[in-house]
Amino acid sequence: MPRIRIDGQAYEVKEGLNLLQACLGLGLNLPYFCWHPALGSVGACRQCALLQYRDEEDRQGRLVMGCMTAVADGQILSLKADKARHFRAGVIEALMTNHPHDCPVCEEGGECHLQDMTVMSGHHHRRYRGRKRTFVNQDLGPFINHEMNRCITCYRCLRFYRDYAGGEDLHALASRNHTYFGRASDGPLESEFAGNLVEVCPTGVFTDKPLSQSYTRKWDLQHAPSICVHCSLGCNISPGERYGRLKRVQNRYHHGINGYFLCDRGRFGFGHVNHPERPQQPLVRENGRLRPVAASEGLAELARRLETTERWIGIGSPRATLESNLALRELVGADHFFTGLGSHPNALNRALLELLRLPGVNTPSLREIEACDALLLLGEDITQSAPRMALSVRQAVRGAGRDRAAALNIPPWQAQSVQIAGQNARHPLFISHVTATRLDPIAEATYRASPQEQAALAFAVAHCLCPEAPAPEGLDEQAQSLAEKIAEALLHAKRPLIVTGPSSGALPLVEAAGQVARALLNARPAEACPPALIPVFAECNSLGLTLLTQDAAEADLEQAFALSEHGPVGAIILENDLFRRAPGPLVQGFLERLTQRIVIDSIPSPTLNAADLVLPATSFAESQGTLINNEGRAQPLFPVHALHAERRNSWQWLAAVAGHRALKGFASPADALATCVTAAPELAPLSQALPSAAHPFTRLAVPRMPHRNSGRTAAGANLDVREDQQPQDHDSCLTFSMEGAPAPWLSRQSGIGARLPFSWYPGWNSNQAVHKFKDAVDGPLRGGESGMRLDLVCRDNGWHRPLPVDTEAQGLLAVVQPAIFGGEELSNLAAPVFQRAALPCLRIHPDDAPAWSVADGDRVLVRGASAATELPLRVDPRVARGIALLPPTCPPLGTGPTRVSLRSLGSDPLIATDHPEPTDG
Amino acid sequence: MHLGPELSPLERQEIEAECAHYPERRAAAIEGLKVVQKHRGWVSDGSLQALAELLQMPVGELEGVATFYNLIFRQPVGRHVILLCDSVCCWIKGRDDLNRRLCQRLGIKPGETSADGQFTLLPTVCLGDCDRAPTLMIDHQQHGNLTPEKIDRLLDQLQAPGGEDG
Amino acid sequence: MDKPLTGALRDDRRPLTLAEYRSAGGYRGLQQAIKNLDPEGVLQQVKDANLRGRGGAGFPTGIKWSFMPRGVGAPKPRYLICNADEMEPGTFKDRLLMEANPHLLIEGMAIAGYALGASIAFIFLRGEYTRAAAHLQRALQEAYDEGCLGSNILGGPFSMELYLHTSAGRYICGEETALINALEGRRANPRTKPPFPQVSGLFGQPTVVNNCETLCNLPAILAEGAAWYRALGRHEDAGTKLFAVTGNVRTPGLWELPMGTPIAEIFEQCAGGMAEGYRLRGFQPGGASTDFLLPQSLELAMDYDVIGKAGSRLGTGSLILLDDRTCPVAMVQNLTHFFAQESCGWCTPCRDGLPWAEQLLTEIDAGRGRPEDLDTLLDLCDQAGPGNTFCALAPGAAAPIQSALRLFREDFDAHIARGSCPYHD
């Protein structure tokens, strides 16, 4: 470990860092702009200068840029020397010559890295008398505002958007002090990670557009450590609330999962929390209409109904917390608890869970994915269904460039040199899917085929790797040679990775993914790094629900439907819209047969509309509970703001029922969590999250509001000058207040990282404050991160035998293609996300069109076994033959793998106008 | 000759020849822009788009290149482009007088195109002809040791009917 | 006197054909290299000749080459680039060489390519040099036709392709790493060093960038030998150099003279001294980016280290003279305008500092300056000083401002005190 001296103080620092990383890791305040912990150094802003002395005798020193200078043993440095300070102030002064004085109206104000660094550098007096340059801004779509006059030309936006996230529509234009960052012309930024620009830009060029529609400064927002509920990855987020409205979502650092970045669905998809049609209070059906009632009356109704009906079933949900699902199961009894999913999705979830159980195979975090060097994506378009993982996959593929640079002794943080040395070097990525994906351009090879054929390919890969793995039959030559190529790449990689998921709807494909991992384990030498295998799931708590119900013999929705046909039964439906789960006619029949329909949910839905009693559930932003992500990591959610009396966590409604149905073990969030711990052996590690005497946080008050929150005394002043009492939080270490443990003190407590509602530190108002809560800039939060990995029992189910590909089947196989925007249920209720959704349409391969006498642009009737729908048709050569690719919003047309027939209804008026006229400037 | 936004076979051929010098097509971006400009006088949005496609690069990336360099014109220019050196040697030798004369004769300010579309006057950095300062370049031809009177003669020649190819 | 660079030029300055060049002794150096020396031998000759880079920094060429990985295991392809961007105000030396004797450069590049094992080479030519482009293009064709380029050059085992790239105009393209970006069809922002281009350059491959004049010295070094070449210099540095004089002198121009020639000799004997009615106030010895010197420095020998010790740089060897009828403030304003405009926009002190300096100089020149502006100017120069910016453009811009503030301070003060330019009434 190199020993260096800074301003007379000796330190030991980690080898391989640059001086800026080292200084920040030591907690020293060295200002910077163009450097970013995830994007590395490019030496553009010259803000991070410090003085380096040749030796003890040297009194002059010379300026070096911290971010561009590697640490070396014996360095003698100064941050405080006048020359360094003066230079840093001068850099700010130069940047400010063109920066507008619009802080009061700038949405970055109060969390602006430029403001922070300006104060830190000590520049406060303006000498410049010239004019400031001005730019014309662009309309970048529903997510992001553009205000180029504020640009300080640090190139971070470009480096994130283009180099890191692979975006192709943001560029540096013009040059010198007219350098402009924007698109070739107005239009929505295409990258699904564009929202990160809000946080990556150190000033107010790119700001959060939905926030600006009802703006609140960071210092007036109330936050909580929360988890994104829009896919199964469990990215950590910091939602901000004011006046009962959720205003925005920002990234919350998690070393293993999301790091510094979220996807745009996670960032902008929270509109369901503020949705005007969201149930606000209990509703009771009277004379065919739902009448709002007080919470107490809602509860009384619940109790009364539970008493009057004999038989109850409970229908759980993969988007409800573990606590809520468990409470319902306890209430109705395990035999009467259903997952709320059909048998097929349940089977897929169980098969995906089996993948996590494979002995000897590693379950990587997203961060570990970034270090993989040969990747196989099997049947899951993660760019749409688990977007943040796709960003990690990009980093893995770019790893080949980092390796090349390392061979030339270029350190990984030397971003520009790494890129030049790496050129277009890529680690091999193989993508097998029913259609094109947004990662295809960086893939070594893609395979577009039906899920069965994809499974055959994967089985063939397994067979190539290990002859014991049974070979599939009837694979064509091309697929065979691709299988060999994939096997070769995986075998020789240092860290091979396989990814799969449920979207293709094919069980054999999931099993084949496991088979590849198992074969790889057999084929690789014992000392080699174990192969990595990671499933993604459909929803934020799919795995939690699966763990709760894995041993239940009859927990499928079909079985609930069947049960309702035998005698009167009432149902409690928990946070679930059944019309998304099963064909409409079947759900309709089921709901009609029920004698009681109690729906607990936080969003409007057709299922909710059919209820006799509606109990308004908390959204994620008001919930306390546990979600289990795709890696088997249980993570806690905390409410952002105090509970609205009429809305409760679903489990709280159930726990409040009196009488003989009264639930034990759900008296408080801690109590509910304790009950979860014992609900299944594999959930035992959850006990680590229980408050205990030894736990430092039980006695701590972690403020949810930054220090300067003005809400304490002013929020309700227009209604009553008497100050409201601050709501109390008895259930966590957090307070609904700006008062509590001060940030510098908190930053020194180990383990606090997981509980930080927002990042703030004196002098560091922007999210960059997060360094202060870490021991090393590139390391985890001090003392650990949110959540704990469950200890899943290892199980080896042996080799799977590939099934022959069914060539006889009639009709096209329906596959629902997930979409980052316009697919997932909750984010679809967010206006900006919905605006970014593509027009829903059916896609088929051109070769399949003639057989059904349909053509591109037709409106077609798509008929499945149990239901039918109408959609515009797109004929698309990228779709595999024999597949009807359905939009994510398409209601289920059958149960399980479904074949559909098509009939043209003439040309579609919507899609006909979809072709833009070619234009020339 | 009027050229549509799509590149002509000759343009394509010239650009392809440049692509052959490099391991990746996009490396010929600057040559490509210059080829287009040679044939059209400037680079329109449409030809930018067409060139980006030919070079298999995002159009914005190409725009970033086009707007970086001084000699790529993203706006229409006059039939004759006058590049008047404004660097130090020419300045010492009185380039400001030449500038005044040119502006006066053409009725434009530097950076503008004359009303008849014949001339665009652009200040330019040192033309590397400093021993013959002050200098300017018209349509790739350099003229040195200039005086306002010589400017008059030059413009007279160019403005005379059929006189442009002197 | 021996003139390895211009000795063969025709009086009418028409470009030499290959035949003419051959009969003037051309391609003897290449012949010598390929027939009688291995690449290491060529490298050794160049080191022994003590050839220093003529692009401005004077870095020893042999040493620069030796950082290029060579031998069997070395990465391929390796590139050689001739830097013929020549956009520094006052500089026009490379232009003469390429217009009047393109084969000299081609031969020099073939020799360098042979020493470096470069299989592909580029001439990066500034866009306005259309005449040089035409001459080079013709010469390239001849050279290919005669086996001086392409496969098996001069019948030996060495092959090299040589392409001409014409730029689209930006001074920063002369900075070698920015040049590489430009050659890759990118925005010409400079690149991080290290790694140096010799390790990771064009398309990430080992690359050597040399100035045009540097390369033009190679044929003579190979043909006549290192000792002969070294002996050409009159002081410490070896060989000859093209020196230019511009400004209000009797005969502005460009001459090949031995390294170490006293400035006074160039100024008086070649340029004929000041023009009628002008007196010398000071001069920039090596192009627009070098510090001003006063007339007493005329005694100095034009050698890299001598000029360096005097507080300026030999740079491109192009003297720009300031006379007593030209306003130094306005001259520095003009220079700063150039640099501010040509800043690539990558780093702050250059991108935002230089336009500010330009603005202050404009104000002062117009009589709207304030005394404290001079401190601000000095601060801005410090900010843009060597090591503080990403590349050497900004330090080059700061040099004339800083030295003018030191040497011609009274002019700045007078502008501010009078509220107008003393040279304008």
Ligand SMILES: Cc1cc2nc3c(=O)[nH]c(=O)nc-3n(C[C@H](O)[C@H](O)[C@H](O)COP(=O)(O)O)c2cc1C
């Ligand atoms: C802003 C800037 C402009 C430059 N322009 C040129 C140029 O036009 N021609 C040139 O040969 N070198 C130029 N240089 C120097 C080159 O970076 C490089 O040092 C040179 O080409 C190396 O060649 P040499 O070793 O043969 O001197 C420039 C440097 C800077 C910083």
Ligand code: SF4
């Ligand atoms: S000093 Fe900085 S901004 Fe100026 S040209 Fe060099 S890198 Fe670009």
Ligand code: FES
């Ligand atoms: S952070 Fe070091 S130069 Fe920008």
